[in-house]
Amino acid sequence: MANTFNIVWSGPKLDGKLDYSYWETLMSTHLKAQNLWNFIEPGLQEGADATQQRRDQLTLSQIHQGVDYTVFGKIANAKSAKEAWNTLKLSYKGVxxxxxxxxxxxxxxxxxxxxxxxxxxxxxxxxxxxxxxxxxxxxxxxxxxxxxxxxxxxxxxxxxxxxxxxxxxxxxxxxxxxxxxxxxxxxxxxILEKSEKSTEEALKSRVNFNNVAESNRTQEGRGRGFNFQSRGRGSFRGRGRANYNQGSYNNFTPPNQGRGGTNFRPVN
CATH class of the missing domain: 1.10.1200 (Non-ribosomal Peptide Synthetase Peptidyl Carrier Protein; Chain A)
Incomplete structure (x- = not known):
């Protein structure tokens, strides 16, 4: 019982900025947890003994601790916890x-x-x-x-x-x-986990696709280089032979067509 009379309010103080409904909920829960809510509802009974009166004043002190100095004036003259509580309720919630x-x-x-x-x-x-x-x-x-x-x-x-x-x-x-x-x-x-997993798999597939495409382009480039060299050599030789044959052809007379075939005569 001795510890009951050494309760300290650790919640926020009611001031002009704090929402009263929020504070009321916190304070009522606090008083109920300390077995003091009956001094708010129904309130201190007439003919209460000294112990009950002391517990009522303990409840009142909890309310005092829970309000800011700017609000304390509203309940400074309250004689009981219920009176202080109702005064605050009317002040903030209205009639x-x-x-x-x-x-x-x-x-x-x-x-x-x-x-x-x-x-x-x-x-x-x-x-x-x-x-x-x-x-x-x-x-x-x-x-x-x-x-x-x-x-x-x-x-x-x-x-x-x-x-x-x-x-x-x-x-x-x-x-x-x-x-x-x-x-x-x-x-x-x-759902988000599945979505992230699908996105990750799609990105991996895209990366793999890009790698394959890049590899194919590299191989295709190498193949084209080989063909270019082959065509270059072939073209050179072809041109050389054509020039040689052209020179030789100038050393012959036009062919005589006959039944026996085609004969060439040298030009004198």
């Missing part, structure tokens, strides 16, 4: 009418929100969960099954095959938001 207006605004944002092409699965789930938590703080009854349905409905077309697989293999009435996120990330991770 019922303002609270309903805020909830309506969150509902519109939630319904319009869809995953963009630049978002990752993790980013999309984080944004949706944040909106849902805010709506729940303002009294919205939002079970996980409705959120799961909304997420699957608003996924981009490139994830249609993943959505179809999940719809066919899971019970949407019992599936949690966290389970859906893990399942989607697992499916997409496997």
């Amino acid at each position: 019922n009418k303002a609270q309903k207006a805020k909830l309506q605004s969150l509902r519109r944002e939630y319904e319009r929100y869809e995953m963009s092409s630049s978002e990752t699965i993790e980013q999309y789930f984080t944004c949706v969960t944040d909106l849902v938590n805010k709506m729940r703080v303002y009294g919205e009854d939002m079970p996980d099954s409705k959120v799961v349905e909304k997420i699957l409905r608003t996924m981009p077309m490139k994830y249609d095959h993943v959505v179809t697989t999940i719809l066919e293999s899971h019970d949407m009435d019992t599936m949690t938001i966290a389970e859906l996120q893990g399942t989607m990330e697992s499916h997409i991770s496997r």
Whole structure:
């Protein structure tokens, strides 16, 4: 019991910048973990003994530790933990009418929100969960099954095959938001691995094809060099013989055609 009275708040302090719904969730969880939430709801009971009164003041001190100096003035005069808590709640969440207006605004944002092409699965789930938590703080009854349905409905077309697989293999009435996120990330991770493997194999095939083509061009170039030399020698000899024969032919008279054949006579 002695350790119970030495609790130190280690969470963020509520100030003009920190979202109250976020702080409220953290603080309420902290008080519940320390077995102190009953001093907020229902609050310290009349006729409570000294131990209960002391625990109520311990709860109040946790709230004091959780707020910034600029906010402390709002609850400085609170005598109990419940009074301090309700004062902050009214200050940041407003009265019922303002609270309903805020909830309506969150509902519109939630319904319009869809995953963009630049978002990752993790980013999309984080944004949706944040909106849902805010709506729940303002009294919205939002079970996980409705959120799961909304997420699957608003996924981009490139994830249609993943959505179809999940719809066919899971019970949407019992599936949690966290389970859906893990399942989607697992499916997409496997798809990316296969895609990267296919790309790598395609690149290897292209490199091998280029190597074969280059080898064929090299061999073809060598073959052409040999033929060029062969034609060169042949042409030279052919021209030489033609010149020789032409010279010899000039030493003979035109042939006399006859039955006996062709005879050549020297020219005197």
